[in-house]
Amino acid sequence: MPMPLQRIPPGPLPSDDQRSSASIAQATAESGLRQRLARMAAGVARLAQGIEQQLSRNTEGEHPSASGLKAGRVYLVGAGSGAGDLLTLRALHCLRQADSVVYDRLVGDDVLAMIPSGVERHYVGKARGHHSVAQEQIGQRLVSLALQGKSVVRLKGGDPGVFGRMGEELAALDEAGIRCEIVPGITAASSACAAMGVPLTDRAHAQTLRLITAQQCREGGEPDWASLAREDETLVFYMGLNKLDAICQGLRGAGLADDWPIMLVANASLPDQQSLIGRLEDMPRRLAQSPLPSPCLIIVGSVVTLAHQRLEREAHAVTEPVTLSNV
Secondary structure, three states: OOOOOOOOOOOOOOOHHHHHHHHHHHHHHHHHHHHHHHHHHHHHHHHHHHHHHHHHHHOOOOOEOOOOOEOOEEEEEEOEOOOHHHOOHHHHHHHHHOOEEEEOOOOOHHHHOOOOOOOEEEEOOEEOOEEOOOHHHHHHHHHHHHHOOOOEEEEEOEOOOOOOOHHHHHHHHHHOOOEEEEEOOOOHHHHHHHHOOOOOOEOOOEOEEEEEEHHHHOOOOOOOHHHHOOOOEEEEEEOOHHHHHHHHHHHHHOOOOOOOEEEEEEOOOOOOOEEEEEEOOOHHHHHHHOOOOOOEEEEEOOOHHHHHHHHHHHHHHHHOOOOOOOO
16 A cells, blocks of 8 residues: 655745855855956966967077978978878978978879979989988088078988988988978888788787888898797888898798798889788798889788788689679
């Protein structure tokens, strides 16, 4: 049987004195809130003023050039791996606004085509065994152009900070008191693996990534093969096509299995991209049978098996006849 509802009588209404006390308390609280908001607004204003003053000090003596960039400043810009549509928006802005562009051999034609016709071009490309301009002279040219009041874009293939000798150019600019900005680009390791449809790292294959210059493989300067011969990481060798045999021998001698996966990718992200997938023991022979052009990356690690599996699936999808059972 349900219990009867009980009526609870209302409490007494507040007296005039109680209402007055509540109004005073509310007004006091609102006044305190307004004071806190006023203090916060004043703090924000002081912070904004400080930032404006700092920016003014940072750009003191600098004026926008006719191009819109800072006159007398050098922009160290990564051109990416060659494909024009992989260039960053910031890099494109710099190219379109520059007075002078100093560029390398590995900058793609698609990217060079984005430089406006009226912009000065200075080619300082390097190839194996032939440097058109010495590195020291490149630094001097950057300084000279900036001292003329020009906005200068130093355009480098890939990312300027990855085996691009950016540190030497930064040192030359710093010594001359030239301000500079670094604009990162997509490095070849990223674009090569992306083009092959595989990750650089993977929880099941590689928890570590190493980017290595194969120039260490020259006589008297070999890498520490024992530290590189691990099965839980991906190795990416730059500038190593002519050092492939030494790389395969070094890794095998340090303990990696003869059948450990290795992949070569030339002209990554470009229409004429080429690749070879194999094992440490047979890749030098495969390269001799099917030569690849430079630039070419050497990728070593378990993630390469993913590329092999993907290529097999794609080949199977192309050759398999279409029937009702597989539509």
